[in-house]
Amino acid sequence: MNVQELLCFGTVPGGGNAALVVQDDHSSADQRQQFARERNQPACVFVDAAPDGAIVLDYFYPHARSPLCLHATLAAARVLLSPQRPLLTVRTALRGQQLTLTLVDDKVFIRLAPQTPPGVALAPDLPGRLLAAPGVTLASAPTVASVGSPKLLLEVADAAALHALTPDLAAIAAWGAQHGVSGCYAWCRRPDGAHEGRNFNHLDPAQEDSATGVAAGALTVHLGAGLTLYQGGNTGQPCRIVTRRDGENILIGGETAFRSTT
Known part of the structure; x- marks a missing residue:
């Protein structure tokens, strides 16, 4: 077993959301x-080789297996891509969803299609x-x-309202399990034109x-436009996610950095 730890979407050196x-x-x-x-x-992604030769990504949080985790996918993209292999198509283990990993000017992006919620x-x-x-x-x-x-998207008035939220996490988990929705994402628009959210x-x-x-x-699908999304202010790990529209598809990217190898 080879385990590499990366920090994804960070806004400062040594910051970001960790993935193995x-x-x-x-x-x-x-x-x-x-x-x-x-x-x-926060997440682990296991990189497997399928019998048909495809690369399969299998995602696990501490509490559950997941059909998709994009910050872990971004970490996998940083590990798997190189100037000699700047483009790679993979699929997810649970649902077989196809993802395209790309390396552009030493930045990694994930290209994927909207899904019917x-x-x-x-x-x-x-x-x-x-x-x-x-x-x-x-x-x-x-x-x-x-x-x-799938995410339930809830737009609140501003950043102050966003950071003041103390939601009923048990109710969110129960409602999400009942309806096949992976929790809710509260978000707001910032005066600088960017967006901010909490999951x-x-x-x-x-x-x-x-x-x-x-x-x-999901927010990019909802708004129909690429965006810059800030998150992590409540956790002490400020992050920035950048999305773009690419025809019917969406590109999602951000900073990635290796933290350690074990």
């Missing part, structure tokens, strides 16, 4: 889940119940969008994500 990229591993899904739990990093009826009181803020007034209508891991998909508030690439992709 694991190669040359032949353990079972249960063993991989145990590994992710013991390492207790679950058809979920959103009750008027749902945002208030999930955010533990009865009567909350959103800046736009809530919606569900997806690039492979709520863990029962433990200490596990809040510093960067959520699938949410950035």
